[in-house]
Amino acid sequence: MHRIVVGVTGASGMPLAEKVLRHFAGMGNLEIHLIVSSGARLVMQSEFRGGDLSLERHAHAVHAIDDMTAGPASGSWRHDGMIICPCSMSSLASIASGAGINLIHRAADVTLKERRKLVVIPRETPLTSIHLRNMQTITEAGAVIMPFSPAYYDCHTTLDQMVQHFAGRILDQLRIENNICARWRETIEVAC
Numbered sequence: 001m002h003r004i005v006v007g008v009t010g011a012s013g014m015p016l017a018e019k020v021l022r023h024f025a026g027m028g029n030l031e032i033h034l035i036v037s038s039g040a041r042l043v044m045q046s047e048f049r050g051g052d053l054s055l056e057r058h059a060h061a062v063h064a065i066d067d068m069t070a071g072p073a074s075g076s077w078r079h080d081g082m083i084i085c086p087c088s089m090s091s092l093a094s095i096a097s098g099a100g101i102n103l104i105h106r107a108a109d110v111t112l113k114e115r116r117k118l119v120v121i122p123r124e125t126p127l128t129s130i131h132l133r134n135m136q137t138i139t140e141a142g143a144v145i146m147p148f149s150p151a152y153y154d155c156h157t158t159l160d161q162m163v164q165h166f167a168g169r170i171l172d173q174l175r176i177e178n179n180i181c182a183r184w185r186e187t188i189e190v191a192c
């Protein structure tokens with residue numbers, strides 16, 4: 001089993017978070033620790049519109065956003081990487097400052113200080129120089145900024161296929177073996 005931490009913050013993209021989590025859960029070898037910010041819960045009200053799309057059902061453990069006693073708040077609690085999907089510009093700024101004011105920001109800070117992999121899926125457009133500087137700051141501290149940018153050469157026709165490919169590429173960043181994404185010159189041989 002690989003233990004991963006997934007933070008969900010209040011940017012647009014709750015359906016993306018749900019689909020990525022669903023693909024992770026489907027792997028069967030990932031122990032998923034989920035942390036959802038208060039901002040994310042607000043955005044969910046707009047983006048799930050009462051549908052049965054809870055994120056929690058894909059997680060093995062759910063940690064409260066203000067629980068600084070939870071495992072992910074400590075460097076001695078081991079995991080194989082953290083993902084923030086989607087990451088708001090507010091959370092990005094907090095991580096870049098090292099403030100650690102909630103469990104997602106603290107867990108991200110701890111992930112970086114322990115030199116573990118932090119993959120951040122930002123969501124905002126267009127970007128200001130402030131956003132870009134914050135992305136550069138956390139990249140220099142070891143994070144990977146990974147916008148959701150579908151690979152059209154994979155001939156995917158549905159959003160779900162695009163998200164499945166993306167979920168696999170996130171796991172690649174965490175060096176977690178997976179076959180959920182198609183691979184150029186391995187499983188993708190012909191041009192569309």
Ligand SMILES: Cc1cc2nc3c(=O)[nH]c(=O)nc-3n(C[C@H](O)[C@H](O)[C@H](O)COP(=O)(O)O)c2cc1C
Nearest residue numbers: 009010011012037039040046088089090091123124
């Ligand atoms: C419906 C909705 C959509 C939002 N979309 C974004 C977004 O795409 N990117 C962003 O940075 N903030 C977005 N926000 C603003 C954040 O939710 C807000 O800055 C919040 O304080 C983020 O807190 P958190 O990072 O702790 O979740 C959105 C807010 C709402 C209500």
